[in-house]
Amino acid sequence: MVELGRDEALKLLGTVQLGRAAFTDQALPAIRPVNHLVDAGGIIVRTHGGSALLGRALQSEVVAYEADEIDAATRTGWSVVITGTATRILDPGALARYRSLLMPWVDAEMGHVVRIQPEIVSGYRLVGVAGP
Template sequence: MSTAVRRMIEVSGAEALWLLEGTPGGRLVFIQRKVPVVRPAAHVLEYGRLIVRTPAPIAAFGDSATVTYHADQVSTTTGRGWSVTATGPAAVISDSDEAAHYRRTLMGWSHGPHDTLIRIHPQTVNGYRLGTLAPSSGVSSPGNDRPGSR
């Protein structure tokens, strides 16, 4: 039985975005009919903005929609990894050429009225490395690997 203690170590916003950039998918959280809804999503980070493709109705992203995007990579065996959350206003990508580009480059789950592309302008970004503290050495072992680096 392991006696290692699990730890969360906060990272800078820049490092959190770097982690987010290295993974293709996450979950989008938005409000629909006054209830929080979570949908799987694919994303790309471009010029400090998150472009997200998700199976959600366009109507959910009205004039002043604020959404939260979350991605993580955590080993259930070791407890090591990272977790990043970005929150900010979202706007539907309505330009047909731009939308066609992202539909070609981002994997989607459904097509038709619930295949939505949005641009999130993150106003807050929080990130954590998850690791363990070895009981004998007192040395922290956070999840230092960026997604796809192994």
């Protein structure tokens, strides 16, 4: 494994559409698959009104976000984890912009937008290794 710098890790996050948001829900760890975009260094996700992630954003809580691209056959790829504060985006202009740029990948009302502002960014590039 080769450690990635912050800029390269965020750039790699921008090359994939799906990741996993991790947060605390009812005092237990929870992970949800979501699609995202990277904008101005922040991770942007759309969510529905009753989502646990939106609940964390309403309280400006710390969450984690992970995405990767790994080839099981070659054992190569990368993985990035960011940790930061989730906040709900309320600005009408920003909401309209993100709603036009980020289409929900599930068939549900996804009218809310959350920004995860990275405070800790860690990532690794997986380089090829010999087979078993």
